[in-house]
Amino acid sequence: MTEILDGKAIAKAINAETKLRVAKQDRPVTLAVLYDPSNDGSQLYVGMKSRQAAKLGIKTLDIPISSDATTATVIKLVEELNDDDSVTGILVQSPLAKGVKERQIFSAVAPHKDADGLGATVQGMLFGDALEDYTVAATPQGVMTLLKHYNIPLKGKNALVIGRSQLFGRPMFALLTNADATVTLAHRYTVETTLKTLLKNADVVVVGVGIPNFIQGQDLKNGATVIDVGMNVVDGKATGDVDFESAQGVASYITPVPGGVGPMTIATLLENTVTLAEQNN
Structure with a gap:
């Protein structure tokens, strides 16, 4: 039985808390x-x-x-x-x-104004797992919030990140590493046979390559957690990088597109913004 991770509902709760925090400024x-x-x-x-x-x-x-x-x-x-x-x-x-x-x-x-955590200074703090306060790119941070909300274990798990952009893949790799997962970073130049092997061994898959239905259910390890960061349009409809239908029944958890990571990204960005306001004040 595959459980769908409801990013829309969690984002709604984050937004409600952010609104209260903004009102206090x-x-x-x-x-x-x-x-x-x-x-x-x-x-x-x-x-x-x-x-x-x-x-x-x-x-x-x-x-x-x-x-x-x-x-x-x-x-x-x-x-x-x-x-x-x-x-x-x-x-x-x-x-x-x-x-x-x-x-x-x-x-x-x-x-102190980096709302999306993309500058070299704050990303250096992320990769160094710094103890000080710093912002993290909204999309990967939103993914971590989703995983935490559903109590999905990461410590000691094999995690596969597909995509190495500064906005998503690299900070996602660092966050999962800081959470004690064993992380592999794949990308467009990863040999297909290697990627297939990595997918079959991954307990957690986070993908954001911008290719519709790039990953099929048969590619996944049974019981894997699948986080789809992709946002594509096919025949006028939003679709992710994972073939949602074939992945259901294989994955234990999966995010839908739309309604999964997307709402979390915006909610996290605005949460970051009010956090900066609190820190700077």
Whole structure:
């Protein structure tokens, strides 16, 4: 029997708590979002974040980055936001224009304003399992919250992360490692036969490669926990990187798409934002 992990319900509870925390702040909580307005996906995500933020009492400052922007001009903008006391947190919505080196932009964000935990400083703290407070990228942190809510054990388990992006795969690897799982990081260049072997041995699979139905139920170890971070559109419908139907009955736990990791990402981002407000105040 496969249990479906209800990210929507957990995100609702997180949002309710975030709203209470925002109301206790002495000054407005404001999230600045840099994004590429020509990217339809970014437009969609930024709109969703802004609407949810408004419901929680968080102000958003959506800043479009033009297609002819350079790394230097965006860094200058980020530095201005770093110095602006009215801005609580900063989010760089990937992808930006091709001419912009995103990793430099991520790291230009001051650590005390890094709402999505993508800068080199906070990611270094994550990989070092630092004792100090620091933010973590919203998607992998949301995944960890899901696993914790359902009491899914990680200590000593074989975990497989498929995808090595700075936004998802790398911080996901670090979080699972810090939770005492034995973690393997696979990616687009992992040989198919190797990936199949890894999948058959993985107690926990977290995948985010952007390929519809990339993983089939027959690829999985019986009883595996499957976290689908993928968000694709097939025939007008949202679908993940895992073939949900074939995975049911094989996996012990699985996230649906939509309604799994997606709501957790936004809820975690806004939770991070109010946490920064509390720390900075």
